[in-house]
Amino acid sequence: MLDHVKDPSELPADEYLSPQELFELHTILVDQANELLDAAQNNLSELTRERDQDADSLDVATSESDRDFSLRLAGRERRMLSKIKYALECISEREYGICESCGEPIGFKRLMVRPVARVCIDCKTQAEQLERGDRAF
16 A cells, blocks of 8 residues: 655655645545555455356356456556556656656646646647557558
8 A cells, every 4th residue: 555645745846736736646646556456456356256156167157257357457457556656756756747758747637637647738639649640541
C-alpha cells in the first residue's frame, strides 16, 4: 500500500501547479494505486480458490475462460500501476505535469481527468490524428 501525503507542503513545489492542485492529484494517484493493488490481491486469491473447486469439464472450461479474462485484465492493471508509479516519481522529481513532447504544462483539468497523462491535449490530439492517418493506408 502506498501512503497518502497529509499536507500539501509535504510535496515538492511545482512550477505549474499550485500546492493544493498537486496535493489533490497526488491523492488521486495514491488512491488509484491502492485500489489496483487491492484488486490484484483479491483476484489472485480468487483465481487460486476457483481452481480447487472445479468439478466437471464444463466448469473447468468456464473457469479457464474466466481465468484468461482475469489475466488480461491484470495485465492492464499492472500497466496502469506502472504509469501511476511513474507519475508519482515525476511529482517527487518536480517533473509532473509537463508535456514530454513539447515541454508545455499539461494543465490541471486534463490531469484531473487523466492523472497519468504524459503529454498535453494538443500533442495527444496530434499523435492520435497521425495514428488514424497511418491506418487509412
